[in-house]
Amino acid sequence: MQIENAPILTIQHPDSGQGAASGQSVIASGVWQVHTLSRRGVLKAITRTLTALKHKDTLAWDLSGIERLDHIGAQMFWNAWGKKRPPHLTLDPRQEELFNRLEKASGLSLARHRTSPLQWIIVLGAGILNFFEHLKSFIGLIGLVVQDIGRFIRNPRTGPWREISANIYHSGFQALGITALVGFLIGVVLSYLSAQQLKMFGGDIYLVNILGMSVIRELGPLLAAILVAGRSGSSITAQLGVMRVTEELDAMLVMGISHGYRLIMPKVVALAISMPLLVVWTDAMALIGGMVSAKVELGLAARYFLQELPEAVPVVNYNIGLLKGATFGVLIALVACHFGLRIKANTESLGRGTTTSVVTAITVVIVADAVYAIIFSGVGF
Secondary structure, eight states: OOOTTOOEEEEEOGGGTSSBTTBOEEEEEEEESHHHHTSTTHHHHHHHHHHHTTTOTTOEEEOTTEEEEOHHHHHHHHHHTTSSOOSEEEOOGGGHHHHHHHHHHHHOOOOOOOOOTTHHHHHHHHHHHHHHHHHHHHHHHHHHHHHHHHHHHHOGGGSOHHHHHHHHHHHTGGGHHHHHHHHHHHHHHHHHHHHHHHHHHTOGGGHHHHHHHIIIIIIHHHHHHHHHIIIIIHHHHHHHHHHHHTTHHHHHHHTTOOHIIIIIHHHHHHHHHHHHHHHHHHHHHHHHHHHHHHHHHTOOOHHHHHHHHHHHSOHHHHHHHHHHHHHHHHHHHHHHHHHHHTOOSSHHHHHHHHHHHHHHHHHHHHHHHHHHHHHTTTSOO
């Protein structure tokens, strides 16, 4: 049974008396619109027929008998013709505009992106320029913090004491738990592994030297800095980023409140105070963990451990550790604030900026630790 108003394609041969002199002719009739083409089985049959007629330039097409034609139906004919008008085509005047639009649209071509053989130089140059742009902004931030600290020293009564104390609490006190746990476990692992090797050479008594020097001089400050960079650094960046998204930073500027004096400088000062204290705390927990492990593994008494520690580790190493802690704290705060202020007013930039801030802060801390190792290579041994 034939569906009423269904799209119909009729193929006529030249011997029927109605074909074109050039060969077969295709006569279309019915309604070629989306609601008729989408009927069950119609689209598949029409597509199969048009595919069989594709790229046959000798065909004569007669679309004047179509009752109604929309863009979907016209596109099906256009695809069957190879996206160009066939040589023998008969259209209704009302269909001309539709096919003219398709013809113009087919003439548009998207520019192809050609990869230059020097693309790696372009990428490298862009990366270097981006690095120096960040470095310039970071140096400017350091200058701003120095000016704000000078202003704070000249007039401490009007300083942001509440902001400093709040940041000390969030970045220092609330980090005691995680730093104690990680420090204790690192001390246990380091003591246990060292004891295994020292047993082989009968050098059990040197465990205090190895553990004391490695923890107090290197591992304590570095572990505390990495934990604070991941915990407090990300928090600072996210806080400034949310303030950017909610336009609080703009509101502060409108009210004449300095970002540096009320937001950045308190965080830098707070971490400069908190980090040396966290280093002492982490060192103590790591040494306790090492002492427990030495008692279990080598049978070294805690009293012997505590007596030998001051002789094994010169006092200057404690000072180097504290100096590292203060330096790492300032660097973490500056990096976190730098990326926090560069976040744009959208959530995607917030997530990307926070991740970049943490990675950069940890990298800067490790680089600074390497610089300290070179500078104090002959001190404290």
